[in-house]
Amino acid sequence: MLNKLLQNKTTSLVVIVFVVLLALVRMFEKQLFYDPFLVYFEGDYMKMPLPEYDSFKLFLGLFFRFLLNTLLSLGVLYLLFRDREMLVFISILFFFLFVALIVSFFCVLHFFENRENLLLFYLRRFLIQPLFLILFVPAFYYQKLKN
Template sequence: MLQIILNNKIRLAQFLFFVGLLVLIRAFEDQLFYDPFLDYFKYNFANLSLPIFNPFQLFFGLLFRFTLNTILSLGIIYVLFKDIQMVKFALVLYYFFFMILIVTFFFIIYYVKGHNNLVLFYVRRFLIQPIFVLLFVPAFYYQKQK
């Protein structure tokens, strides 16, 4: 019984550690990543033109942030489920969705030209925030129960 309680404390500490790192990424996003859209979306962006940006720096900044969020999210999934196959599957899903989202993001920037800023906002939100972990954890929990 003591071992079960100790293991759950360790798992809780690991979980909180990964969540804390996700919070730190969010807290220091201005210093860590190149993203001129951070300031753009803080204001009334519906009436503003898109900011000037370097597409290569923006791509690699988004990739770096997405990768950090993915690694920490996979850590959370592993801590919660202790299933390496689930983590591998989640990794494939993460990068499948990354490819779709990054293409959509740049398509909106270059071909829609600011007419759908709200769609751009939400696509970017999926790229920079660990939203997928909020979707995957309940789905994997449900799958594990069946």
Template sequence: MPKEILLSKKNIAGITGLLLLLVGVRVFEDALFYDPFINFFKTEFQHQRLPDFDAVQLFLGLLFRYSVNTVLSLGILCLLFRQKQILVVSFWMYVLFFILLSIAFFWLLRYDPDYMMLFYVRRFLIQPLFLVLFIPAFYYQKFAK
């Protein structure tokens, strides 16, 4: 019994540390990532022009940020569920979502002037929102059996 409690405390400490790292990604986003849309979306952007950007650098910045968030999120899922199958499924879902959202993001930048749709697609790319969706889904799946 004490070993299980110690393991639980280690998991809680690990999850707390990973969550703090996710917060750090958000706090230091200006210094860590190339994203000219950070300041754009903090203003009244509906009636402004899109900022100038380098598409390759923007893609690489989004890929880097998404990857950092993904690794930290997978670490949290690993500590919460301790099942390899959940990690494998989550990893492939993260890859698929990045591909689909990146295509949507750059398509919206090029062809669609709907800034709100661009805002929300970008939000899924730069924030660990999938973690917020995956945790309840995997808990439901685990306890529904």
């Protein structure tokens, strides 16, 4: 796969552009998304009370960020593997992961008060970072090697 990628320089360039766009989403997160937890998790959040937040705005901010990361991740995965069936499967997987994570996030936020901050931190991390891309690239590369 690495040889193919090096032979197709256009694909390599577009993958790099998508990765740079993922980095830009992270770089401009404070300007692009409503998320009072950005500052909260930078401090000593284990001892601090939860920040004031608007649930609807927070949901929209997390959804928009997850959507941007997902679209860019799908672009990278498609360019690397060129497999439409896999892309459909990953899209469905991303949808179910988002639903499970967002429901879990808001359940922890509303029902556990200030006792499960670390769990809240990691649920939010999976919602706002393209961690699934980091997991899926080696997994599907291994799958391609097996087939």
